[in-house]
Amino acid sequence: MPQTHRGAGRFAPSPSGDLHVGNLRTAVLAWLFARSTGRRFLLRIEDLDRARAGAEAAQLADLTAVGLDWDGDVARQTDRMPRYRRAVVQLAEAGLVYECFCTRREISEAPSAPHAPAGAYPGTCRNLTDRERERRRQERPAALRLRASVTEYTVTDELHGDFTGTVDDFVLLRNDGVPAYNLAVVVDDAEQGIDQVVRGDDLLSSAPRQAYLASLLGLPGPHYAHVPLALNEHHRRLAKRDGAVTLASLALAGLGAEDVRHLILASLGLPPGTLADALPSFDPARLPREPWIFDPPSLTDRGRG
Numbered sequence: 001m002p003q004t005h006r007g008a009g010r011f012a013p014s015p016s017g018d019l020h021v022g023n024l025r026t027a028v029l030a031w032l033f034a035r036s037t038g039r040r041f042l043l044r045i046e047d048l049d050r051a052r053a054g055a056e057a058a059q060l061a062d063l064t065a066v067g068l069d070w071d072g073d074v075a076r077q078t079d080r081m082p083r084y085r086r087a088v089v090q091l092a093e094a095g096l097v098y099e100c101f102c103t104r105r106e107i108s109e110a111p112s113a114p115h116a117p118a119g120a121y122p123g124t125c126r127n128l129t130d131r132e133r134e135r136r137r138q139e140r141p142a143a144l145r146l147r148a149s150v151t152e153y154t155v156t157d158e159l160h161g162d163f164t165g166t167v168d169d170f171v172l173l174r175n176d177g178v179p180a181y182n183l184a185v186v187v188d189d190a191e192q193g194i195d196q197v198v199r200g201d202d203l204l205s206s207a208p209r210q211a212y213l214a215s216l217l218g219l220p221g222p223h224y225a226h227v228p229l230a231l232n233e234h235h236r237r238l239a240k241r242d243g244a245v246t247l248a249s250l251a252l253a254g255l256g257a258e259d260v261r262h263l264i265l266a267s268l269g270l271p272p273g274t275l276a277d278a279l280p281s282f283d284p285a286r287l288p289r290e291p292w293i294f295d296p297p298s299l300t301d302r303g304r305g
Helices: 021-036 055-065 081-093 104-109 130-137 181-191 201-216 247-252 257-267 275-281 296-304
Strands: 008-011 040-045 097-100 143-146 152-157 161-166 171-173 196-200 223-227
Touching: 008 021, 008 196, 021 040, 021 055, 021 196, 021 223, 021 257, 021 275, 040 055, 081 097, 081 143, 081 171, 081 181, 097 130, 152 201, 152 223, 161 201, 171 181, 181 201, 196 201, 201 223, 247 257, 257 275
Parallel strands: 008 040, 196 223
Antiparallel strands: 097 143, 143 171, 152 161
């Protein structure tokens, strides 16, 4: 049995639609990482944006169906707005926030700063005068950006080792007042005692921004493990257009939740059974480092047979 650990891991889906098998595989991995280290496992619904009616309930049902359990109540970001605003005030009082009036188009068309990667904010609004800011306020509401003092930051990831990524003046509050993902996830993880973040490796590039922001807020950074994604046969990110990729669609083809769990465990080199059965065999060092290629037609043909 793993030793009891005071920290926690988590799975944090956005309620924008049904989970597909790639999402479920990441959830299973987050559960295995947490439980194998004696951590609590928490579930957080990241519903600040893109929430679809009924999606949260469907996601919770699917997670339960594949055998996941979690500790405590489900947390929702929409219940936590005061926490995000306090963090922005803390940063503003330290002189680390400024108003930005740029549209996405203006940012995409602006010349990049030297050596900055594509998509990095070029600092257009960083040094506006008071008069310029007042004039721009008449045109559109402002977003709030972090005034970063570094251009890159290094995190350590259990699967990727040391990773150095870009840090730009990223958005903290959108111009509609909604907290941005990078702010919310840092505040949430620290406030919930989450010290282990297991998620898809498409989010590895955001980890340096988040770890840097945590340092500015005086918060501990979590241990990271960015795991390979599930891809379709064309090596593109799995999506509903690939056919039978959700529990509901796979069930119609004859594959139940238990079958899907066994497929997920097999893709991780773990024996079939319950998640508790797989736990003794779980070793992060032995996890596949390549994406899982998920081919629904071959699986559904098997289910019909």
